[in-house]
Amino acid sequence: QSYCKEREANPLFSGWLQPVSGNTGKARCRCCNIQFTAEHTVLKNHAKSNKHQEKSKCLAPTQKSITQCMQVKPNPEKLKLETAIKTAELKLAGFLAEHNIAMRAADHLTDVLKDIFKDSNITQNLSFGRTKATAISKNIIGSCYFEELSEILKRKKSSVLIDESTDIGNVKTLCIVVHFFDNTKSVQTCSWKLAQIFSAQNRDAAQEGASAERLLMQVYLSNILGFGSDGCNTMMGKNNSVASRLQNEFPGILLQHCTCHSLHLCVSAACIQLPRRCEDLARDVYNYFKNSSKHMAQYQEFCHVEPHKLLKPSQTRWLSLQQVVKRISSQWDALLLFFTSQWLEARLNAAENIYRCLNDAWLRLYYYFLEWSLPKFTNLNENFQSEKVMITTLRSKMAETYKDILLSYMESNYAVMTPLSRLDPADASKFLPLSNMYLGVKQENPSHSQGILTNFRVRCQRFLVTACLEIKKRFNFDDPVLTHIECLTPSIATDQRSWSLYPSLLPLLQKVPRIVDPENTDLIQLIDDQWRQVPLMKLPENFKEMDVDQFWYNVLVLEDLGGRRVLKELAAFALDILIFPHSNASCKRVFSKINLIKNKTK
Structure with a gap:
């Protein structure tokens, strides 16, 4: 017997009887999800079976009609409670995200709150676990922040800062930060995006610039005024870099190398002129104590010094070198006593190498010199890491530090009267005699022999000359915008x-x-x-x-x-x-926040 369409209108069969596609002799039950012959007796027997009657309860009309819904008046108290619950969940999710608390803590936090505030209807009706906390952070808080920032950038002029991550992670990311003035009485700096640079389709450095530009184009760049980044070729090169592509796309934008990166590179290049043993001493002292609480305890007990940690010099931490030098220099005598004991008693090669360096008066002179010279760069670096507007004082502060360094080894008339752009820091005819150079007050010690002092002063002169050459190479003192923006x-x-x-x-x-x-x-x-x-x-x-x-x-x-x-x-x-960039330290702050969640448990 063939399937009969009219039977679907029968109250006994309506709602669950369906035809089988491609087979007119079969029928199908939607509730039980089974097929059988389309005979009337078979259909009746199936409709009366216990299994079908149990499963057909799902066909009961549970949804109200539109008319019924429109007639129901909302309960103001219920709406008020629901709104308060949603607000509480938003605030809890924001609290977890702001204070870097793992989202899985939400599973236990809700139970604790319910146990504490038993008289609160809001708390007792919370349904807030790790899944909802994550969803609220991503889909509500994050999305709303992105939409609000997008609307601002559509109507406001802005500058863009970008930087790449330099941590030990396997995923290299690009941070994009926007700089703009909103009606908040001050210039604002906001994070726009943190995106992966390399992918399966983009696996080499040759495509890195194109990838960075593609990510950058997601910002509303029609109102872009300036672009800031470090000085690598991928970002600031003359050919096929992010900066060159932006200049072609948006003529007239101001390009600014990160001042903090540039100052750090100037110091790194200058330090090469000093003996390698200066760096070796700092690293050896750090390595001797870093994994041995016993050595640290012996040192503090032996010398009765304050428990200051010996620091490690780092190439990627802009301000670390000065702190390393200052810490070792301040504890030089205590370290010398301790490693003299370690060398005589423990007979360790590491202790002997450190002892010989600490016992070298020539080497101590270099630490005195670094203790005087490095703050000139680090103080300036700290100044330009500020979130305040520094573009108006950028040229004047750079010129002030540049002249200060020049006057320590060059004739004052030449250093002061010559325009900075035409001054040659390596002009030996304008150098002061070695004995007249100013290298800090700690150098004036009559106990040092003349031969040691001469060699020392030559090295220090090379340090200062290299630092000035690097500053001149990386900073344009005749920049027309920076000159007049003051x-x-x-x-x-x-x-x-x-x-x-x-x-x-x-x-x-x-x-x-x-x-x-x-x-x-x-x-x-x-x-x-x-x-x-x-x-x-x-x-x-x-x-x-x-x-x-x-x-x-x-x-x-x-x-x-x-x-x-x-x-x-x-x-x-x-x-x-004023929204023109002076450094991309804001990107570094974003990376610092990201690094807070990079640990073994997260």
Whole structure:
């Protein structure tokens, strides 16, 4: 007997009877998921079977109609409780993420909260485990942050900073950070994305630049003003680099090498001029104590010194070298006593090598010299790692440190009077005599022989010359933007005496076509007129003490008696130019946060 379509309307068969595709003599039960012949008797017997009647309960009408739903009035108390529960779950997920707490802790946290706050309806109705905590962090908190930042970048000008991870992980990642001014009275720095560079399709360094550019293009770059990164060829090379491609795509953007990277490379190159034993001593002392709590305890008991850890010199930690030198130099005498005992008693080769280095007065002179010279670089490095706006003082601070180093080994007239861009740090005819070089007060010790001092001073001179050559190679003291951007500093912008140096903003306006269109002469003239009005206006005294971005924000909202913003165009231009990058230390901070979760348990 063939399948009869009309039987589906029979109340006994409706809802579960279905035909079998390709076989007209068969029927199928949707509830039991079995087939049988399409005879009427077989169908009736199946409908009366216990198995079918048990499974057919799923066909009971449980969903309400739209009309019924519209007639039901929502319970305000219930809605209020549900909203409070969702808010609590959001805050708990944010708390776990902010404080780097493992998401699996949410499984136990909920039980603890329910046990503590038994009288709270919100807590007792929480359903918050590791799965929900992860989903909220990724799909709600993360997505909302990304959407909000995207909307800001669509309407605000921004600069982009990128850097690559340098940790020991197998996955190399690229961090993208954006720099912009939002209506929060200051320049903001926000993380945009952390993405993997190498993949199965991209496995060599030749494609690294293209991969970085492809990730960078996901940012809303139509309003990009500047790009900052370290000085590697992949990022800042002249040909086929990320910077060169951005220049072709967005003409007029400002490219800035990371100042912190550059300073670190200057110091590393200069340290090569010193004896290798300086570095060997630091590494040997660290290695002697690092895995032996016994040695450390013996050292502290023997010399009665404070329990300061001996540090390790690192090529990737910008500020580590000064701390290593300072720690060893401050404990030199104690270390000498301890390793004299270790060499005589334990007869270890490692202890003997360290003893001979510590007993070398010539080597100690180099540590005194490094203790004096390294802070010149590290203090500047720390300054440019700040999240505050530093672009207005970048050139002046670099020039100040550059001259300070030059004056320690060159004639003062030549170092001070010669323009920095034309000064030759390696011009031996302008060198001071070795005995007149300034190498710090600790060098003036009459106990040192003349031969040791001469050799020492020659090495130190090479160190200073190399450091200055590296600074000149990596920093352009004639950069037109950095030269003129200094005038935006509050103390200069409000001082009438600065008119002789900066009578007009036109030289700066002409160098930033992505902020002001060169053909818009009316706007250029308006900005320049407002610039000349600033020193004549009676601004509040506290304006001069503000950070540069906060100063120009307050100038932006400054109104006259008629409620008109009198310096609006000038302040808007200044705030746009202040987002130019000076270093990508912000990317390093993102990597530091990521490294917090890289451990054996996570």
